[in-house]
Amino acid sequence: MAGSLVEARALTKRFGSFVAVDAIDFTIEPGEAFGFLGPNGAGKTSTMRMIGCVSPRSGGELRVLGLDPVHDGPAIRSRLGVVPQEDNLDTELTVWDNMIIYGRYFDLPRALVRERAAELLEFVQLGDRRGSKVDPLSGGMKRRLTIARALINQPELLLLDEPTTGLDPQARHLLWDRLYQLKRQGTTLVLTTHYMDEAEQLCDRLVIMDESRIVAEGSPRQLLADHVTREVVEVRLDLAADPKLTYERLTKIGDRIEALADRVLVYTDDGDATAKAIANDGVGDAALLIRRSSLEDVFLILTGRTLED
Amino acid sequence: MATPPMLRVLERELRVYQRLWRALAFTTFAQPALYLAAMGLGLGGLVNAHSGHVNGVDYLDFVAPGLLVASAMQLACTESLWPVLAGVKWIRHYYGIVATPIRPSDVYGGWVTFVGLRAMSGSVAFLAIAALLGAVSSPWGLLAIPAAGLCAAAFCALLSAFAISQDTDLSFPMIMRLGVLPLFLFSGTFFPISQLPSFLRGLAVLSPLWHGVELAREATTGQITAGAALAHVLVLVGYIALGAVLGTRTFTRRLAA
Numbered sequence: 306m307a308g309s310l311v312e313a314r315a316l317t318k319r320f321g322s323f324v325a326v327d328a329i330d331f332t333i334e335p336g337e338a339f340g341f342l343g344p345n346g347a348g349k350t351s352t353m354r355m356i357g358c359v360s361p362r363s364g365g366e367l368r369v370l371g372l373d374p375v376h377d378g379p380a381i382r383s384r385l386g387v388v389p390q391e392d393n394l395d396t397e398l399t400v401w402d403n404m405i406i407y408g409r410y411f412d413l414p415r416a417l418v419r420e421r422a423a424e425l426l427e428f429v430q431l432g433d434r435r436g437s438k439v440d441p442l443s444g445g446m447k448r449r450l451t452i453a454r455a456l457i458n459q460p461e462l463l464l465l466d467e468p469t470t471g472l473d474p475q476a477r478h479l480l481w482d483r484l485y486q487l488k489r490q491g492t493t494l495v496l497t498t499h500y501m502d503e504a505e506q507l508c509d510r511l512v513i514m515d516e517s518r519i520v521a522e523g524s525p526r527q528l529l530a531d532h533v534t535r536e537v538v539e540v541r542l543d544l545a546a547d548p549k550l551t552y553e554r555l556t557k558i559g560d561r562i563e564a565l566a567d568r569v570l571v572y573t574d575d576g577d578a579t580a581k582a583i584a585n586d587g588v589g590d591a592a593l594l595i596r597r598s599s600l601e602d603v604f605l606i607l608t609g610r611t612l613e614d
Numbered sequence: 615m616a617t618p619p620m621l622r623v624l625e626r627e628l629r630v631y632q633r634l635w636r637a638l639a640f641t642t643f644a645q646p647a648l649y650l651a652a653m654g655l656g657l658g659g660l661v662n663a664h665s666g667h668v669n670g671v672d673y674l675d676f677v678a679p680g681l682l683v684a685s686a687m688q689l690a691c692t693e694s695l696w697p698v699l700a701g702v703k704w705i706r707h708y709y710g711i712v713a714t715p716i717r718p719s720d721v722y723g724g725w726v727t728f729v730g731l732r733a734m735s736g737s738v739a740f741l742a743i744a745a746l747l748g749a750v751s752s753p754w755g756l757l758a759i760p761a762a763g764l765c766a767a768a769f770c771a772l773l774s775a776f777a778i779s780q781d782t783d784l785s786f787p788m789i790m791r792l793g794v795l796p797l798f799l800f801s802g803t804f805f806p807i808s809q810l811p812s813f814l815r816g817l818a819v820l821s822p823l824w825h826g827v828e829l830a831r832e833a834t835t836g837q838i839t840a841g842a843a844l845a846h847v848l849v850l851v852g853y854i855a856l857g858a859v860l861g862t863r864t865f866t867r868r869l870a871a
Contacts, residue, residue, distance in 0.1 A: 357713060359870045361870070379715040379716075380715070393707055393709045396705050397630045406629060409617075410623075410626075412616055412715070
């Protein structure tokens with residue numbers, strides 16, 4: 306597709322005999338927030354590193370910003386912003402110098418770097434921490450500094466690998482808010498996550514990855530419509546009853562069921578009616594939970610496993 | 615005009631050093647003074663009382679350039695092991711750098727350049743104190759500074775290329791004790807390699823330190839000849855080039871796999 310920012314065809318990454326990314330296809334368009342959703346070890350980080358031109362592909366085709374990473378790595382990287390999964394801030398420098406020196410890696414003029422560093426530190430609400438060392442900052446602050454640093458070259462594409470993993474809920478929401486603002490300003494975001502709520506909140510379009518492959522693609526809404534019913538009734542297993550029998554009885558009531566260790570998910574378009582039917586049947590524990598289906602359910606139905614596995 | 619990527623890495627190292635140099639200033643001056651007092655004046659007094667001189671010069675004059683370059687080498691070796699592993703393992707900032715237009719080979723080149731320059735700055739203090747003690751008899755002696763820088767860069771080029779490939783620092787103390795210390799002692803630093811048994815003499819001539827020491831010694835004693843100096847420089851540059859080939863490979867393998 307003309308004008309795509311990233312285009313991958315049969316993209317593959319092998320480490321020795323291990324296949325980390327197995328012939329995946331995807332396209333990322335300007336201005337969208339594109340997500341790779343999947344459990345740990347699905348190949349998300351390897352894919353991101355190939356897009357970031359720090360890991361050569363083992364097979365297939367990849368174009369980033371219309372260029373080939375094999376030949377134009379430095380030229381592509383000069384137009385990318387990268388927020389890695391593990392912080393790699395320069396702990397030997399202050400917050401301010403982290404911004405300045407990073408800008409200098411892009412060979413930006415010193416005056417320009419100072420101007421942008423001041424703006425970006427304000428944007429991520431670290432304006433008052435300029436002189437601080439990196440180590441005393443909280444996890445959320447470090448992540449915000451990493452994002453500010455990644456924006457110093459005004460990237461056309463911002464790559465975020467598990468941006469909120471390990472952060473407390475408040476820090477996550479602050480970060481989502483900043484990312485949402487970037488999205489509104491037109492920055493193209495590419496992120497990996499194993500949090501379905503993060504994917505639903507931020508992504509216009511996403512692919513679900515499992516075991517090195519892409520198993521589904523679409524907008525969050527489209528994925529839900531294609532793969533799951535509108536609602537789910539969660540039934541806690543009655544410890545005294547035979548689980549097999551419980552599954553059989555629930556299968557008759559719902560459109561389809563998924564059995565987890567401690568509970569059964571009953572998929573249905575009408576949660577209330579199904580809950581009533583379950584209660585009348587007397588199957589399972591008395592406690593029922595009716596909720597809307599989520600991307601977690603899509604993943605579960607496609608792979609038979611949960612994202613946190 | 616674009617700044618060469620290697621120099622952008624050097625800028626980072628200088629920024630870090632800017633914060634540290636005051637703390638390091640005392641050792642920069644104290645170490646040469648202690649070395650020269652003990653070896654040059656103390657031991658030298660004894661040597662001079664017995665044989666009068668080494669290779670036609672006072673022992674202090676003989677040992678001062680040796681200590682100068684050997685100190686530069688020692689600094690280069692420690693700086694090429696732990697800080698390089700820190701960059702990829704403990705601080706991990708190398709990964710941040712290679713996400714920008716900078717390549718792994720630039721990270722390597724910037725570090726080797728920095729260590730060479732830092733060794734030279736330390737040598738300035740060393741040479742000044744040696745000169746005060748009367749151990750520098752020729753204005754050519756100033757060449758001891760770049761000689762120390764080249765020698766430090768040669769060691770850094772080789773050891774950094776190795777250090778980046780490691781997962782722990784377990785092998786580093788061994789390298790310092792079994793590799794660096796023998797070179798420090800037997801590369802013509804404290805006595806001429808003509809004192810060594812002939813089979814060891816051949817090995818000593820391979821030591822980058824010997825070439826650095828000889829170059830500096832010829833300079834400070836004023837016995838420098840263009841041919842010999844050029845040969846020493848070429849050997850040191852050769853080691854740096856060898857390191858660059860290896861370092862480009864190992865840094866790329868570690869940082870961009």
